[in-house]
Amino acid sequence: MDKVDDLGRVTLADVAREADVSVSTVSKVLNGRTDVSPATRERVEELLRRHGYQRGPRSGGDAPLIEIVFHELDSLWAMELLRGVEAVANGYGAGVVVTHSGSRHAPGPEWIDAVVRRRPLGVVLVFSSLPPDLKRQLRSRAIPFVVIDPAGDPEPDVPSVGSANWAGGLAATRHLVDQGHRRIGIITGPDDMLCSLARLDGYRSALTMAGIEPDPGLVAFGDFHAEGGYASARDLLALPDRPTAIFAGSDLQALGVLEAARVAGLRVPEDLSVVGYDDLDIAKWTSPALTTVRQPLREMAEQATRLILRLREDEPPTPTRLELSTTLVVRASTAAPPPR
Amino acid sequence: MDKVDDLGRVTLADVAREADVSVSTVSKVLNGRTDVSPATRERVEELLRRHGYQRGPRSGGDAPLIEIVFHELDSLWAMELLRGVEAVANGYGAGVVVTHSGSRHAPGPEWIDAVVRRRPLGVVLVFSSLPPDLKRQLRSRAIPFVVIDPAGDPEPDVPSVGSANWAGGLAATRHLVDQGHRRIGIITGPDDMLCSLARLDGYRSALTMAGIEPDPGLVAFGDFHAEGGYASARDLLALPDRPTAIFAGSDLQALGVLEAARVAGLRVPEDLSVVGYDDLDIAKWTSPALTTVRQPLREMAEQATRLILRLREDEPPTPTRLELSTTLVVRASTAAPPPR
Secondary structure (H helix, E strand, O other): OOOOOEOOOOOHHHHHHHHOOOHHHHHHHHOOOOOOOHHHHHHHHHHHHHOOOOEOOHHHHOOOEEEEEEOOOOOHHHHHHHHHHHHHHHHOOOEEEEEEOOOOOOOOHHHHHHHHHHOOOEEEEOOOOOOHHHHHHHHHOOOOEEEEOOOOOOOOOOOEEEEOHHHHHHHHHHHHHHOOOOOEEEEEOOOOOHHHHHHHHHHHHHHHHOOOOOOHHHEEEOOOOHHHHHHHHHHHHOOOOOOOEEEEOOHHHHHHHHHHHHHOOOOOOOOOEEEEEEOOHHHHHOOOOOEEEEOOHHHHHHHHHHHHHHHHOOOOOOOOEEEEOOEEEOOOOOOOOOOO | OOOOOEOOOOOHHHHHHHHOOOHHHHHHHHOOOOOOOHHHHHHHHHHHHHOOOOEOOHHHHOOOEEEEEEOOOOOHHHHHHHHHHHHHHHHOOOEEEEEEOOOOOOOOHHHHHHHHHHOOOEEEEOOOOOOHHHHHHHHHOOOOEEEEOOOOOOOOOOOEEEEOHHHHHHHHHHHHHHOOOOOEEEEEOOOOOHHHHHHHHHHHHHHHHOOOOOOHHHEEEOOOOHHHHHHHHHHHHOOOOOOOEEEEOOHHHHHHHHHHHHHOOOOOOOOOEEEEEEOOHHHHHOOOOOEEEEOOHHHHHHHHHHHHHHHHOOOOOOOOEEEEOOEEEOOOOOOOOOOO
């Protein structure tokens, strides 16, 4: 029923012969049909990949698509990335397909089947690692993919775009040290994400360079959401020798810190300084406006999308890791500590 | 090059004969090609529409798409709608194409060309009105569309989903009256959007029903963003007889009101009560947490998407206007006014 347009040098008949299956089976694999045994599917994919089988985008390039897939579609963070992909795709005349799938680590299996059927120009994945199966399926169909990996844990064989987490943690903490703070708490992200650890290391280095011994009692791990920021800040602010400043690992966590301060009767920045991370639009409109580390999310997504388009055009292999810089944005939530 | 699969009763040849053009010209119109004169395009579209020409979705239904198009992709508001569309489309096995195009009133012309080429199952439009041209182009290709219209200004011939703006304005204001407020300011949305006017009327009715004469000096029009909320609140709080409560027309505007209160040295809710509108995720994490009117954005988007799928299946015509209810969510930003 579904005809396959073969634009590559190797024909489907060649692949079918070599795999010892019918042409229709090869076509089924290409079209993401599920009525093919896993072993056959794998053999055909491997042959397609080895021969560099090239297939034109759907509808002969008339209605190209670029895909972005998230495991979370519920934060401003995701919106920033989407805007970046949309801006570049739009300029290229491509539609953007958005999918919400899987866990923090990889998209769900139903997604890959749909992508194979849609045959997009390429895929932007917002995941920290990819199962080998998924990589093989995309590669065997010549669908380029790039990982946006703010988690900072790139795989060497996958092109990825991230940002400078260690430098961001360093800059945030230095700013607080420069204001005169000595008791500085940190609420970083989950302890199984490299970006959390990189920011924490940046914080520790800034303290050590300033001659301040890092206090493990001032270190907390959050979930990058407001809830986690609130719970951790409540604990930090209840310490007998409470911190005079908190570096929250994300702007959303900083919202939780601001609320914990209000509940504890502490004014920001007079009694407590707060630094966020990300510089979402909302950071300008917290009360007071948030000092934060700008992570160029939109630019990261733009770069990832451009990289996909370059990969399609078979330009000479670009660096597989692009790291954009982070910058400190000083607003009203930081000041000198209160006199003791 | 591009073959058209004709599933309808009328054939392309019939339409071509009647329009006195070649079959290839009809095919060009169907495929959104631009090398057809506007007059011819219009004549062919009119004939296709009149004959109820039906065309199967792209790729024989193998990789169906649903489109959502926004004029703004920069707020939490858009994210909520996207999540609703994604949830329903996902359950249906369809991909979601997101486009950012046009002005508040209609998507740009480049969008419609792309949609015609992509041939989606249907289109969710987040716009307050649609140009007749666009409606004609979608209808002639049997692409169903539904407007999500929180602006409350539906066109009678377009299926739309909205929410109860007047009742929302009434509930917000009643809550403040019940707390004992008499000087209540309102910052509603732009004065050319019906939703702004409906909320304002709900506010006025709640005051009148409580025996309070509405004071035009306490009414401001914003832009639904934090900036506008801040500027209007600053003016209201500088009045000699300043309001003890402000009903902000959106949660984003409420962020601006909270900041204006902080800058003016007023505590929320002790010195000033604030009510938002929308109940975005962020409303739980303002300081203090925001009392607001919940607008069921995600559900509105889900309903719009389901309506599209029903329209495709030619179910008996459903009501063309679906209005979901709004509910007051009381949190920590409202209290009795300070003693005078």
